[in-house]
Each structure stands twice: as C-alpha cells, then as structure tokens.
C-alpha cells in the first residue's frame with residue numbers, strides 16, 4: 070500500500086479499533102494455536118471452606134480461566150467449585166484450567182498430573198506448568214516441603230529441570246494436557262532450557278507488577294513465542310500495590326479502581342494476568358479491564374524506576390534463580 074494512503078487511513082481510524090479495550094476473556098494466543106483468557110482467578114492461599122465458593126462464584130460471574138497448583142493443597146475444593154459450575158450448564162471446553170507440577174514431583178511428572186486431575190475432577194488441563202525449576206527430594210521429611218535438619222530446603226540434585234521438561238513433553242501424547250509451560254523461569258534458566266526442548270514452553274508464569282516489571286523476561290519470552298502470565302498483580306497477600314500513589318493517579322484519571330489499573334497494566338503488555346480473591350465483590354470488581362495509553366504506562370513504569378524493585382514471592386530454595394533483582 071502507498072505509505073501516504075496508509076498514514077491517511079490510520080489517522081482516520083477510530084482509536085477503539087486501533088486500541089480495542091481488553092475484556093477479561095480476550096483470548097491471548099499461545100504457540101500451540103490455542104488462546105488463554107486474559108484474566109484468570111488465582112487460588113493460592115484460598116483457604117479451605119472458601120475456595121469452592123470463590124471458584125463457583127467466579128465462573129458464574131464470567132471467569133473462564135482458573136489457576137491452580139498441586140502445592141496449594143486445595144485442588145479438591147477447586148474441583149468441587151468446578152463441579153458446581155458444570156451443574157449450571159457451563160461446559161468443560163469453555164474453561165481454561167491451569168495447574169502446576171510441584172518440586173518434589175519432578176521425577177514423577179505423570180503421577181503428579183494424575184493426582185491433580187483426580188482432585189480437580191478433570192480429564193485434562195489446558196496448561197500444565199513446572200512450578201519452579203528446582204527439583205526437591207521426593208523422599209525427604211515432608212511430601213511437599215522437605216527440609217534438612219538445619220532448616221534449609223532439601224533439593225534433589227540427582228536430576229535437573231531439563232530432565233523435568235523432557236517428562237513434561239512426554240505428557241502431550243497422553244492427551245491429559247493441552248499445553249505445557251513453565252513458571253518462575255528467569256532468562257538464564259530459559260537460555261539453559263531452550264536448546265534442549267522439542268516443544269517450546271507455551272507460557273512462562275512469573276511475578277509481575279509495576280514494582281517488578283521484569284521487562285527482560287517479558288522481552289525474551291516475546292522473542293521466543295512464549296506467552297507471559299503475570300502473577301501477584303496486586304502485590305500478593307493484602308494487595309499492598311493498591312495503595313501505590315502512581316497507581317492511584319492513573320485510576321483517578323480513568324475513574325476506575327486501582328485494581329483495574331494493576332490488571333490492565335498486563336493486558337497492555339500482551340500478558341494475561343491472575344487475580345486471587347475469595348471475596349465475591351472483589352472477584353466481580355476484578356473483571357474490569359481498560360485500555361491504558363502510553364502516558365499511563367510510562368507513569369506505571371516510573372514507579373519502580375523511582376522506588377526500586379520489590380519481589381513479593383521468593384521462596385528460600387537456597388539457589389540463584391537468575392533474577393537480576395536477586396543477584
């Protein structure tokens with residue numbers, strides 16, 4: 070097309086077409102050909118007695134993406150919430166369910182998946198993630214969090230996350246997973262893994278918010294066709310980021326709640342995002358996403374430039390996970 074004509078058309082195209090407002094179920098493309106809904110309900114630290122109702126409420130309110138993990142020890146209750154939703158006529162294929170391989174199961178990948186599927190009451194998950202790239206002793210003093218007498222984590226050094234990935238790849242032919250991916254992978258860990266993969270991870274799920282933009286990972290993943298899902302968008306437990314001044318300013322400008330800004334920050338970057346709540350009114354409020362323009366994003370990006378980086382989730386594995394803020 071003639072460049073001048075292109076410019077003319079662009080100048081007259083309404084901005085809502087150029088920058089369509091994302092919705093909670095905007096599908097974001099994965100390298101498998103499937104799509105992941107922009108917003109997912111988180112279930113970490115959703116207590117027993119609360120999580121069934123929160124999952125059922127979220128699905129009734131329109132959520133289609135639920136994030137789970139074996140180590141959250143609540144998959145059975147999540148499954149009860151899913152069963153409730155199915156009773157109302159929601160079909161399995163309308164949902165996008167993620168769960169994760171826990172560290173003490175790196176040498177028992179299919180066994181771990183089967184345990185999660187049984188608890189969730191599902192025949193398959195849409196996405197199965199390696200929760201952390203650190204294998205832990207499967208025969209230690211605790212099934213999930215084995216420790217040495219000095220209190221340090223009991224790691225399994227007889228295997229590596231590359232071996233784990235090969236077992237993940239083998240799951241695809243079982244039809245019990247639609248896609249496989251990783252979580253908490255830094256650039257150095259991805260660089261170590263990718264030369265050994267037959268299947269590129271579909272997703273890298275990482276902590277992400279204006280206090281921890283992790284632009285280097287977001288850019289690296291984009292270049293490799295790996296979709297980024299952001300976790301702890303509110304700063305995790307107690308949602309500390311909701312009170313951040315820069316976030317409040319952008320929220321005021323758009324007449325929305327700070328949570329809307331914190332969630333929309335990710336869709337503006339092409340990432341999906343997980344928001345945890347067990348409170349019905351918050352589950353409802355978190356559905357709203359808006360379009361943030363370059364000036365909004367610049368303001369949000371400025372927060373960590375001025376205040377420094379904060380990482381809220383960093384379990385004491387006792388190894389260098391390769392994140393620049395933790396060197």
Ligand SMILES: NC(=O)C1=CN([C@@H]2O[C@H](COP(=O)(O)OP(=O)(O)OC[C@H]3O[C@@H](n4cnc5c(N)ncnc54)[C@H](OP(=O)(O)O)[C@@H]3O)[C@@H](O)[C@H]2O)C=CC1
Nearest residue numbers: 111112113300301302303304305307308343345346347348
């Ligand atoms: N792969 C991984 O290693 C990790 C994955 N994740 C995933 O990401 C999800 C989200 O991250 P998470 O760390 O849980 O934290 P979030 O950043 O989602 O924050 C959760 C906290 O925010 C509160 N909250 C939620 N919505 C609102 C609202 N509208 N107004 C005020 N407060 C609100 C919740 O309270 P309440 O529930 O009481 O309403 C809870 O205290 C997890 O649940 C999990 O699924 C998270 C961490 C690590």
Ligand SMILES: O=C[C@H](O)[C@@H](O)[C@@H](O)[C@H](O)C(=O)O
Nearest residue numbers: 113138140141382383384385
């Ligand atoms: O997904 C949430 C987090 O990764 C959580 O599973 C870990 O932080 C875990 O509690 C640990 O101590 O290793």
